[in-house]
Amino acid sequence: MTTLLIVDDNADMRRLIRQVAAKANDLVIECADGDEVLEAYAEHRPDWVLMDVEMKRVDGLTATANLTRRHPEAKVVIVTKYTDDETRRAAQESGALFFLGKDEIFSLPKLIRER
Numbered sequence: 001m002t003t004l005l006i007v008d009d010n011a012d013m014r015r016l017i018r019q020v021a022a023k024a025n026d027l028v029i030e031c032a033d034g035d036e037v038l039e040a041y042a043e044h045r046p047d048w049v050l051m052d053v054e055m056k057r058v059d060g061l062t063a064t065a066n067l068t069r070r071h072p073e074a075k076v077v078i079v080t081k082y083t084d085d086e087t088r089r090a091a092q093e094s095g096a097l098f099f100l101g102k103d104e105i106f107s108l109p110k111l112i113r114e115r
Contacts, residue, residue, distance in 0.1 A: 068095025
């Protein structure tokens with residue numbers, strides 16, 4: 001069983017990511033904003049964090065940096081509509097292991113299962 005933490009302010013996108021990435025026996029935790037990540041990670045210790053970039057209170061890059069600073073073992077995949085080089089570079093600098101555009105979302109299961 002894999003534990004996933006999905007962080008996205010859009011409930012429909014969280015639902016889509018859950019449908020695409022999770023198997024029936026996976027545990028999926030959801031957060032609606034980056035300010036909820038540290039508490040959810042500490043409580044559930046997910047195998048993967050699937051993080052959006054643009055959120056209302058705390059953006060995903062800041063949340064990723066805060067998370068990986070406190071929990072260096074955290075495996076974060078940035079999943080965003082922003083696929084420019086600057087955002088990719090910022091994601092890597094924040095501590096994310098992988099970066100996917102939302103148009104690449106269907107490659108999530110393979111990435112999660114093979115790593």
